[in-house]
Amino acid sequence: MSEQIKVLIVDDIQSTLDNLQKLLSFEPDIQVVGTAANGKEGVEQAKKLAPDIVLMDVNMPIMDGIQATETLAQEVSGSPVIIMSVQGERDYLRRAMQSGAREFLIKPFSGDELIASIRRVYQLEQKKESFLAKTTAGTEKAPAAPPDGETKQRAERGQVFFFYSGKGGVGKSLVAANLAVSMANETKGKVALVDLDLQFGDIGVLLNLDHSQGITDLIENIDHMDQEFIREIMVDGPFGIKVLLAPISPELADLVTVDHVRRIFGELRKMFDYIIVDSSAHLGEINLEVLDHADRVVVVTSLSIPAIKNTKLALKIFDSLSISPDRVVLLLNKSDAHSEFNKESVEANLRFPIAGQIPNDPKLVINSINRGNPFVTTHPESEISQRIRELVAKLLPTPAPTPEPESAEKKPRKGLFARR
Ligand SMILES: Nc1ncnc2c1ncn2[C@@H]1O[C@H](COP(=O)(O)OP(=O)(O)OP(=O)(O)O)[C@@H](O)[C@H]1O
Ligand SMILES: [Mg+2]
Structure with missing residues (x-):
């Protein structure tokens, strides 16, 4: 060498x-x-x-x-x-x-x-x-495009729902994807789905999307990124949702930094009403950053000892990071898949209330995954789809935009990723 x-x-x-x-x-x-x-x-x-x-x-x-x-x-x-x-x-x-x-x-x-x-x-x-050499050689530095009228009105409005689990394979991508689609259908609002499982994201596969562009294209051009460009890079999903896909290859994941994520989410908040974020179990700096600023953190767990053990650890870490339990929504997936445990025993073990349960429906789920069609669109009346709709309803009434009394002891919330 x-x-x-x-x-x-x-x-x-x-x-x-x-x-x-x-x-x-x-x-x-x-x-x-x-x-x-x-x-x-x-x-x-x-x-x-x-x-x-x-x-x-x-x-x-x-x-x-x-x-x-x-x-x-x-x-x-x-x-x-x-x-x-x-x-x-x-x-x-x-x-x-x-x-x-x-x-x-x-x-x-x-x-x-x-x-x-x-x-x-x-x-x-x-x-x-x-990468840098390529981007600076190819483009001239242009001033950032001014936000459009709609943007101004919507500034900082979008709510971020961060899906997390301390254990892989518990169903967070499946639930996040179906929830995003269901949320768009139920609310008619603007919904973004962001795949932050940067190494092995599979939202693209779950929704059968064209995976030729994603977050890597944004970071390659981060200094020229405006809302129009973000819209172009996001892929159209069912019911009008827009999807920001993970890099096409795992080694590209490391190119995404906290600062990129901060800037991207700053724009997404202005563009969308709801931003659903899928993640990996790794509590690295990017996940910590989104976790810190998300309006709600949906922690997905299932009825297995490793999943419960890791959920317990995750909840403990959230506590040490001063993430208020009010922001955490604990979701039990495949809730009827095991006869030895049930909701109550999991709650007792985790000392945390379960806010929602999603039943185990292997036939429907596998069919849905193989075809790339979310079950909430193909089987809206199935129990699993109904539970997803209930979860949508639970997440939606987050802090109502009613004025707070003067003396309210609430800390002013910083804009997403507007720390520095
Ligand atoms: N409610 C359910 N009923 C039946 N099968 C399910 C259900 N939820 C998830 N599965 C199965 O579990 C598998 C894993 O789900 P998914 O990929 O969403 O998990 P994940 O938590 O995102 O995993 P990873 O951490 O690897 O990204 C799915 O492929 C599906 O087969
Ligand atoms: Mg996943």
Whole structure:
């Protein structure tokens, strides 16, 4: 390999620096170009050495790793950070992600993990650079299009319903897709369905949509993105819903950043009344961001021990993230699929009320999936479709637009993704 990956290591423990340096010296494609003993020194070294990767400890004197990562994100482009932290510093995970770190390694990690992480982050950075080069070469910077009249009126109005489950395969995509279609039919409102299962999203398959364009096309042109462009990239689904599809290939998922998602959702909120979001179980920075700002979080679970265990963990994390239980709607899917558990036993175990139940209907569901036709359109009178309609009704009367009394102790809600 001709090009070596230049690595800067920032850690206040000399023996750790030595060990990491030694470990990386065996890799022909990696070169440690410098070390630093605290965050401040790390930032200075990064400016001087322009490393391809910065390995950053968290707890350090003078300037900690999180602050240093933030500074690097703002001041030094092209030097992505991999945070190294010890177990038990769980709170750091979130802060590290928000500070702009690309990966997070929990100490003690193996040499293989470290090396794989360095190579992965490096390759992604290369990909991004070539992306950027392509987009800036092909287009001239145009001023953002002014919002149209309708947009002004609808500004910040759309409600976001985020579908999440701590366990895969519990039916969130199926329910989210059918719910979006049902919501459009019931309310006649403008409904968007966003597939944020960025690696393995299957909304396109569930609704039999043309999968030639999706979120990747938006991020490639993010600086020129306006509502018209978003509308063009979204694909038409049943009952007039508009669908923003996941990238066509899993490796493209990493190109989507929190900032992209923030900007896209900022526009979607202005364009649609309801935005249904499907997700993956991974609680990475993108999911955390949407979770934080969603009007309702629909947590889907099912009657299996792993699903219940992970739902419990997810609810606990929501609690620690100060997500109010009022915003959480717990949904039990395939609610009659198991004779040993029932709604009450799940509620007792989770100490959380189940707001809705969707029956198990393998025949109808498999037929619907295979044909790419949502069951709410083909079998609107089936029990499963009726339950979806009930869920629509439950989600809709979210905070009524009635004026709050002066003394109301409600914190003003920030616009979606309008944090920075
Ligand atoms: N109510 C139901 N009745 C019968 N089968 C169901 C039901 N809900 C889901 N399924 C089955 O479970 C499978 C998984 O559903 P789905 O893909 O929606 O789960 P998911 O939570 O989105 O999974 P992932 O986390 O992998 O994205 C479906 O293919 C379908 O066969
Ligand atoms: Mg899914």
